[in-house]
Amino acid sequence: MSVSIYILVMAGVTYLIRFFPFAFFRKKITSKFLRSFLYYIPYAVLSAMTIPAIFYSTGNLITAVVGTVIALILSFFELPLIVVALSASLGAFLTGLLL
Amino acid sequence: MSRFSDFRKGFLHGIPIGLGYLSVSFGFGIMAVNSGLTVxxxxxxxLTNLTSAGQAAGVTVIASGGTLAEMALVQLTINIRYALMALSLSQKLDKSFTFPHRMLASFGITDEIFGVCAAQESPLTPFYMYGMILIAMFGWVLGTFLGAYAGELLPASVSAALGLVLYGMFLAIIVPPSRKEKSVLSVVLISALLSVICYYLIPSLSGGFAVIVCAVSASVLGAILFPREEES
Incomplete structure (x- = not known):
């Protein structure tokens, strides 16, 4: 089968999943439960995606832990996203050079 | 705010996403070429999917000569979380978000873009999202191309450290509200704990599906234990 047909199906299904709720849902949700659920879901998604994956993200546990600690400290003090992200990465890189 | 300043703000907020994508998609490019696809x-x-786990699974289906139905089902299972995110974002769209804008911007709803958008206090405008989507897509597509074309050129120490960029950004999104609200902190910790359990005890559960299970469970618990008053 041609690869382009596969790509078309992949892209089509993925787009429709994103499109329908975003385009057609206009009412404000009034249910307190649902509103609370939707408020918490982004933080829960990011947390589940980060832990424990972050510890394997550099291929070396020590550099990953150093980067994670740097990110935790800087984000605790609410530094901008890019500062936190790049500092964590730089910390892991420099730690890797020392190892 | 004007369209330009919205766009600029979204673009700036999207830079860490673009950088993170650059490194992640680099790996995807290498993997895709190794599976027999062309550059x-x-x-x-x-360019057409803008999703990590779904693409990786899709390439596996192509490489193994699976059916189109299998392809559709795999994408639906892995990417169904986007429907949840799209629904959540639909609640905080600015009035300027008309149907054509919704059609266009929905293409760019990814975990990371959703995370940053959802954490914004002001209503989302189309051009804020376009700025973010543009830089994120640029990183994603460029990284894929570079990985597919010249995967082995980047020093290993650099690409390894780049693997941390996205996760560092995630922490920067979840830590500040966790510090301010015990409810968010609880949900975040429960979700992380469930994720650890899934990762080590149920390795057969695919990554995308595990995230859905953990996040939905933690958020349901949070909504029951810490219901939020009007106007969050």
């Missing part, structure tokens, strides 16, 4: 096909997949 053009690999890049085209990233």
């Amino acid at each position: 053009l096909e690999s890049t085209l997949i990233s």
